[in-house]
Amino acid sequence: MTLPDPLARWFAAQGWSPHPHQLALLEARDADTLLIAPTGGGKTLAGFLPTLADLVAGPHPGMHTLYVSPLKALTHDIARNLARPVADLGLDLRIEDRTGDTRPAQRARQRVDPPQILLTTPESLALLLSYEEAPRIFAGLKRVIIDEIHALAESKRGDQLMLGVARLQTLAPGLVRTGLSATIEYPPALARFMGGARVLHADPGPAPDVAMLATTDPPPWAGGGGRYAARDVMAAIRAARLTLVFLNTRAQAELFFQALWAVNDDTLPIGLHHGSLSREARARAEAAMAAGELRAMVCTGSLDLGIDWGDVDLVIQVGAPRNIKRLVQRIGRANHRYDTPSRARIVPANRFEVIECTAALQAVRDGALDGSPRADAPLDVLCQHILLTACAGPFDPDALYAEVTRAGPYAALPRAAFDDCVDFCATGGYALRAYDRWQRLMQVGGHWRLRDPRAARLIRMNIGTITDPETLKVRRRGNRAPLGEIEEAFAASLTPGETFLIGGQTVRYDRLREMVGEVTPQPAREPKIAVFNGLKMASTLQLSDRVEALLADPGAWAALPPDIRDWLGLQRAISRLPEPGALLAETFARAGRWYLCVYGFAGLNAHQTLGLLLTRRMEDAGLGPLGFVCTDSALLVWSLDPVADPATLLAADTLRAGFDEWLAENAVMKRSFRAVAQVAGLLQRNLPGQRKSGKQATFSSDIVYDTLRRFDPDHLLMRVTRTEAQRGLVDFGRIEAMLRDRPRVLHARARHVTPLAAPLLLEAGRIPVRGQGHERLVEEEAARLMAEAGLAPPETLPPDENRVTKRA
């Protein structure tokens, strides 16, 4: 296969020759294809070659190709990149993007007169499909390209997109689907997710040059941010052309950015990029990078995907990578030239992470990829899809069911589950048939339709499957442009005068005004750190297995730096080392709390379940557990009173008692319910006029959860919630197996925080235990405030007036 003539001449004029996989994709242009290529392999151009070849052959009325990407920024970038060949080839066609940022006038025009090539996101596609004009807009569609499909497949955004693609196939029979993916562990699963496709592999390119970054100082005992290595990272930046510095969280990115600037003696241009910065700030950073004005960009997962930064020649990962596949993909960001090895350096943030990084590097060298399979067919996403489909017009349930099962994730969906979802959308699906008059959908002549067409507005306003925590915008006092966003929970902990970091600067919180936090820059003060909760990234089991193997085998410690061997020695002196066949449980006190640290090496999900079970037992024993946090290696619980005998607490039979009931009322379930209820359309994130007034029109999703649990525990959304929550947990069998494999409990009473436990104190993703412990804290805090205000403790009521009496 060779390129058709005008394209071949254009390639030659650029001095390029097409990659074999680009030609292969062109050859297979009539078949659904999944292309697996490393970063820099010219994937996106490969995806568009069949489109260009078609359009070179003759003009196409209406939309020819739909391109969907998980990132808005990517659609802008692709539009720009495609404009050049299209202009050079003299093609008469329009390329436009359509995202949440597109101006309303342009969006309206696109519905009337769609461009030949439309670049969009899954959410904007879902919105387009919900309009009555959808059949006309997509009638002549020939191709759909799904970029970064490996990333989309990891979340419900992908499930929503696949339902949308199934809809497109109905509207445009003969539609050809192309998926573009980075290197992944098991391509057939992704092909199935796409609804079936031929897998095409590109040459993976040379092996990467990846190692630990040599640092002047050893990593600290604890902490997550790697600031100790700022000078070493600076030196590496100086020696490279353009460096991407990845951190695991937004707060760490802010802190590291500040630390880098503190040692930036040559004032090299270094930018900052993360998801909580304002759109303007991110766009500025991206533009500076694209214009070649930067020497380094400090970033988070926000730059994991997309934009081809041709000049990046070094990637530095600060903090242990939690996932080998993601590390490999990040490494691929360095050097988008296909034929030279990517160069990457890893900086462990603390001593425990040295062990994790060592294990991860071994995995990269072994070529081992990991992955956590997701469950198929989330029903909350299907409920949203059904409601949006009804917004576009009446639908026939049999036809819609057939269409839905053409989407990969829903291929095995039973009809009964589909009917449950329709029933939920129509009547709420409650055991009490309360809404016969007020159904949301009603069936007329076999077709389901919206009872009140005005409801479409509210449904469209709440489109999408991303349920981030509530955030508040932050702006400088007297300045309209926002600096970025902070989480409401963090905002609630701020009092006027306190300082925090955002967008690389320290600011003082002044006041809340119309749901925007107003701040004043205050460079000199030591900031309180902005805590972005985000999603806790679980290490894959493969990685934690490697960590345990390394720890348990002193013979393998030769792979570790000397200071880490010293650190493990210190752990042995203060407490003890984990041993095979035993469960190490440490107890110690710190700052008025008692801590219990259990090293299970069973993975985040198992530790999360164990955390729920242990805290329940502690609640029963009146120890006042306040919360817990997990990593893949261990579980840390804190409480008002100490655990005297961990072995008794960890006995399998006592843990099992009340397992199901406790699972139903814990914070993990409530958190899952909130997300499920929002996606399914039961609770609204956005209400008309709500943002402006700042009035809290909604109420806590916990109230709805508690009501359902009490009156209708088998409701569809409760079933979905249980499934979701259990994805972050494991069944009791796994806990039992872990306890069986480690029959001895080693209790180490330490005088203070132990070297291995210290990093856990700083872990993100703490789960509160709302029990007597918090009740005691509330009462103590209230008593303290009363005393501070000079108010006497309340007098007691005369006993006869306070007593429960019965009239004679």
Next chain:
Amino acid sequence: MSACPVRFAGHIFAARPSGALWWPAERALIVADLHLGKSERMARRGGALLPPFETRDTLSRLMAEARATDPARLLLLGDTFDDTAAAAALPPQDRALWDTLRRTWHCAEIAGNHDPTGAPELSLAGIALRHIAEAGQGPDISGHYHPKLRLAGVARRAFVVGQAHLILPAFGAYTGGLWADDPAIAALVPRGIAVLTGPRAVPVPIGAGRRAPLRGAGG
């Protein structure tokens, strides 16, 4: 018994953990903002179909409070129903519960902004009982604002008690709220105490002298 004694306008009250106010001298049980039928109203207006159990939940909690105190009068401070049509649309089981409550205890309903049909206000022992507190017209006991407060990281519905105004938390299941330091509430009660509801009723000082936290999300 974990109610919190509250002195207001020369009388002693008990702020109960449920969010109901007990007035021992008058043997009066006072609650505000039941918002019965809220889910029905939302459904009627084309909104989400919330679990239709909140009326039963609210009424059975109120029944429990009435049984525990056995009041001579039961005073409802307005917004008892989410709107007048919701009152007419109570399902039979909830309707029976509501009728039993009103038959068993002498019940007085004050009008709210959602259900303007009851009495505009009542007066009892020199204290006005109304839906919305009136500045300069105290002492009064009222509801409307659904006050809540966050303490030690926990958000709770709360009573707000000042010199001239005692504001009750919402008793209804499906109700959001206003933080107790919101200007609308602070204008009425610049300083005083709030009593948190929950497993126990817990008093805390509010207003002048306490740093106002930035309000945040939460129950």
